[in-house]
Amino acid sequence: MQAISRFGKAGVRLPVAGRWGLSYNSRIMKAATPIDRLKEHVGQTVTLEGWVYNSRPSGKLAFITLRDGTGLCQCVLEKKPETDGFFDAVARLGQESSLILTGLVAEEPRSVGGYELRVSGAEVVHPASDYPITPKPHGIEFLMKQRHLWFRSKRQWHVLRIRATVVDAIRRFLNDNGYVLIDTPIFAPAAGEGAQTLFEVDYFGEPVYLAQTGQLYVEAACMAHGKVYCFGPTFRAEKSKTRRHLTEFWMVEPEIAYASLDDVIDVAEDFTCAIVERVLNDHRDELIELGRDVAELEAIKKPFYRLTYTEAADILHGPRAKELLEKDLVEKSVRIEALSKEIEECEAVAKQEGVKQWKKDKAAADAIAKREERADLEEQVKNIPHHMELAAHFKWGSDLGGSDETIISRLHDRPVFVTHYPRGVKAFYMREDRKDPRLSENFDLLAPQGFGEIIGGSAREEDYDRLVNRIKEENLPQADYEWYLDLRRYGTVPHGGFGLGVERTLCWLCGLKHIREAIPFPRMMGKFYP
RNA sequence: UGCGGGGUAGCUCAAUAAGGUCGAGCGCCUGCCUGUUACGCAGGAGGAUGUGGGUUCGAGUCCCACCCCCGUAGCCA
Numbered sequence: 148m149q150a151i152s153r154f155g156k157a158g159v160r161l162p163v164a165g166r167w168g169l170s171y172n173s174r175i176m177k178a179a180t181p182i183d184r185l186k187e188h189v190g191q192t193v194t195l196e197g198w199v200y201n202s203r204p205s206g207k208l209a210f211i212t213l214r215d216g217t218g219l220c221q222c223v224l225e226k227k228p229e230t231d232g233f234f235d236a237v238a239r240l241g242q243e244s245s246l247i248l249t250g251l252v253a254e255e256p257r258s259v260g261g262y263e264l265r266v267s268g269a270e271v272v273h274p275a276s277d278y279p280i281t282p283k284p285h286g287i288e289f290l291m292k293q294r295h296l297w298f299r300s301k302r303q304w305h306v307l308r309i310r311a312t313v314v315d316a317i318r319r320f321l322n323d324n325g326y327v328l329i330d331t332p333i334f335a336p337a338a339g340e341g342a343q344t345l346f347e348v349d350y351f352g353e354p355v356y357l358a359q360t361g362q363l364y365v366e367a368a369c370m371a372h373g374k375v376y377c378f379g380p381t382f383r384a385e386k387s388k389t390r391r392h393l394t395e396f397w398m399v400e401p402e403i404a405y406a407s408l409d410d411v412i413d414v415a416e417d418f419t420c421a422i423v424e425r426v427l428n429d430h431r432d433e434l435i436e437l438g439r440d441v442a443e444l445e446a447i448k449k450p451f452y453r454l455t456y457t458e459a460a461d462i463l464h465g466p467r468a469k470e471l472l473e474k475d476l477v478e479k480s481v482r483i484e485a486l487s488k489e490i491e492e493c494e495a496v497a498k499q500e501g502v503k504q505w506k507k508d509k510a511a512a513d514a515i516a517k518r519e520e521r522a523d524l525e526e527q528v529k530n531i532p533h534h535m536e537l538a539a540h541f542k543w544g545s546d547l548g549g550s551d552e553t554i555i556s557r558l559h560d561r562p563v564f565v566t567h568y569p570r571g572v573k574a575f576y577m578r579e580d581r582k583d584p585r586l587s588e589n590f591d592l593l594a595p596q597g598f599g600e601i602i603g604g605s606a607r608e609e610d611y612d613r614l615v616n617r618i619k620e621e622n623l624p625q626a627d628y629e630w631y632l633d634l635r636r637y638g639t640v641p642h643g644g645f646g647l648g649v650e651r652t653l654c655w656l657c658g659l660k661h662i663r664e665a666i667p668f669p670r671m672m673g674k675f676y677p
Numbered sequence: 678u679g680c681g682g683g684g685u686a687g688c689u690c691a692a693u694a695a696g697g698u699c700g701a702g703c704g705c706c707u708g709c710c711u712g713u714u715a716c717g718c719a720g721g722a723g724g725a726u727g728u729g730g731g732u733u734c735g736a737g738u739c740c741c742a743c744c745c746c747c748g749u750a751g752c753c754a
Contacts, residue, residue, distance in 0.1 A: 201714075208711035225711070241705090257712075276705075277687075282715065283703050284689055288746055344753080360754095385752055386678080398754060519748095522682075526749065529681095533750090548751080591754095603754065648754030662754095 179247070182218035185262045188252045195220060195264060198299070199244045199275075201282060209238035211266075212259060213248060214299065221258035222248050224266045233269045241276035243299065294668060295677045305433040306664055309426060310653055316425035317399050317647070320418055321376045326401055329368040331361030331377040337627045344385045346394075357382035360646060361400055363576070363631055366607060369402040369642055370634055376401040388672050390661040391549075391599055393650060395670035402644030408578070408588040408606040411643040412564055415592060415602055416451050418647070419562060423447045426656050439658040443595065451592070452563040459547065459555050459565050463538040468554050472535045479524050479531075486521040493517065546572040553597035562601075566590040575617040576631075578606035578643070590645070598655035604645020611635040 180193040197215030204210075207226035212219055226234045240246065249268035254261060279293055280300060290297050297303050322328070334350060335358040345356040361377035368375040378399040385392060401418070403411060426434070427444055434441055454462070462468055493513045534550040541551060547565065556563055567586040570579060580586035589605035608614045614635055618625050625632075650665035663669040668677065 203713050203716055204710090205713065205716070206710040208713080210713050210716085212714075221714075223712080257714075259714075278704085279687070281688065281704055286689070286747090289688070381754080383753070387750095387752060388747095389749080389751095389753095392753070396754065523748080526681075530749075546752085549753090550750090600754065646754065651754055 179215075182213070182215045182220045182260070184217075185220060185252050185260070185264075189254055189262070190252065192249060192251050192267065193264070194247060194249045194268075195222070196247050197245070199240050199242055199246065201242065202238070202240060204238040207234075209234070211237070211240070211248075213246075213264070219259045220262060220264055221255070221260075222250065222264040222266050224269075229267060230269075233271075236271055236274075237266075237269045240271065240274055242278040242281065243296075244275040245272040246270060247272060291663065291669075291674070292676065298667065302437065303664065305430075305437055306653070306657055306659065307667060309430050309433060309657055310649070310665065312426055312429050313422055313649060313653055313656065314397075316422045317378065317418075317649075319425075320421045321399075321401060324374070326374045326376045327368070327372040329361075329365055329372070329375045329377050330379065331358065331364040333358050333380070335359075337624070344383045346382050346384045359383050360398070362402070362644065362646065365400055365402040365644065366576075366631070366642065367634055369404045369644070370638065370640075373404050374401070386672060390663075391651065391654075393662055393666065393669055393671055396651075396662075396666065397649040398646045399649065400644060400646040402642065404642045405640050406606070406643050407641060408566070408590070408643060411604055411606065411645060412453070412566070412590055415564075415590070415604060415645050415647075416449055419451075419592065419602070420447060420449055422652065423656065434657065437657050439656070444656065446560060447562065447595075451561050452559050454555070454563060454565050455567045456547075456565055456569065456586070457543065457567070459551075460541055460543050462555060462558065463541045463551055467558055468538045469535060471554060471558060472531050472538070476528060476531050479528050483521055483524050483528070486517050486524070489513075490517045490521070544569045544571060547591075549599070552591075552593050552599055556593040556595055556599075557597050560595065562595055563593045564590045565593060573605070575621045575623065576605075576607050576614070578608045578641075579610075579613055579617075588643075592645075594651070594655040596655075599651060601651045601655060602645050602647045604643065606641065606643035609635060609639045609641050611639070 178194060179196040180188055182195060182197070185193070195213055195215055197213040197220075199211055200214035200219055201212040202209065209224040211222045211224060213222050224230060224234060224238055226238075237246065237248075247270045248264060248266050250264040250266040253263055253265060255263040278296070280290070280296055298307055318328075334348065334355045336355055345359060347354050347356055359381050361379065361381070365375055365377045376399060379397065380395055381398045382395055383392075384394060401414065403414065406414075423444055427441065431441060434444070530550075534554070537548060537550055538554055541547075546568070547555070555565065566589065567580060567583075568589055568591075569585055570577070570587045573587045573589050577587040577589045580588050587605065589603070591600045591604075592602035593599065594601045608617065611632065614632065615625070618628055650662050653659065653665040654662055657665070659665055663671065
């Protein structure tokens, strides 16, 4: 068979409906078979459209691992009369060259995914060379600059697919439970919460700000529709460069009329469980490949733990926190010892005579990775006394710090709601606890294993006078909030809601070390390319 | 912003506690290889060591300043 050309003069694909024994019976948009459906085509000749993920040519036989967006497939190309026309051109293609291959599908345990394509026809769409991301280790700075290419790599590919599922699970849950989608503005006239962390934009000569929450607007909408949510990007100009921060991130914010704090917490609990369940159901294999301990996610079931802020403070002051950190200190020290030994072993292999060069390199690379892990642990060990200090001297009235949250979440095997924070550290719109006016009726949800806060929510202050007082206490310009106060003037009801950070949730579900991998094009302090 | 680590080939890293013409693998180019899967073998091209100044006969290595990156703390989803 000759190389197939299905492209017109202008590079537009010509229709070739029904040519390859396709199983679709609806209108055929793509003539090619997706790799993830090859199992339905064993023994048939099919066409694959994709990119060279890896290729191992050897004289008259070439193995090309093709990537098509749905999966990977090893394509075997033998040099024989019918492949002679394109063998050389295809066998020598560089990584990420785009090409269309036709061939017989066969089961093959030695191949990735269990199937392979015995190639009989090929068309090179674009021969690429010098693709920057090779199947070798790369540094994070380099990869972030290549972000537009990086997410063709397996790990990134898995994460972004899981992200898509998380987003879908969020929408499904809310849509199926009677929530109405309300899109809130990105340009906001003033602060939603803290004023220090807003991006200012010149709006026809007037300053406006990129929204850091849709919450106030969604409160208005919930008085119209009962149960609503907004879902979109939000912006925080915090000057923080940590593995938990983005300047642009996605947040979903449900808001419910006629709801108490407990009602809202119940929803947050069901919501979180639904997302976890869906991801486990759809992506178990990917999670495992990402190195996630799936059993930990399977344990995420109702009921979550519910602690008040005051109880959390007691835990920090108590023996359990101290024991946890002391145990940590011992375990990490032991691990550091073990790593030191492993590093020596790797270095010995790297210097050994008669060992294959690539094995030496691998040993050297392992040694580097282990050194990094050791340095990381050493830093953590160094910080433990400080964290113990912080926990032991935690002062009622201040906000929980990152290390405090980690201690609380690690002392529990399921997510933990921390409720009823002191009013002073929380936003003006949160409802005052009628039993103890020092407290607000709010909650944070801490993900397990120290992955941090993924949800923040509250009952909203429905009482006009109390709300006005809070606005005054915070020195906010009341005129800007008149529309918001109207919601308390005309048929105010108890209501509440919460916001869930998509990227933080994804970090937790996938076990990501850094939030930058949880979003296609991360925006961080000082970073906006590509 | 504070503290810690780092910037050497397109990429990942070497260059020995004690200054002396910067080296390897991958990638790229040439040739060989029919069951590879980090394929293998032989050969080749490819470097103002982040920037500026200083010490020295001589600096990737020592000193000073600046820039950038990574980690960590605060704030937060």
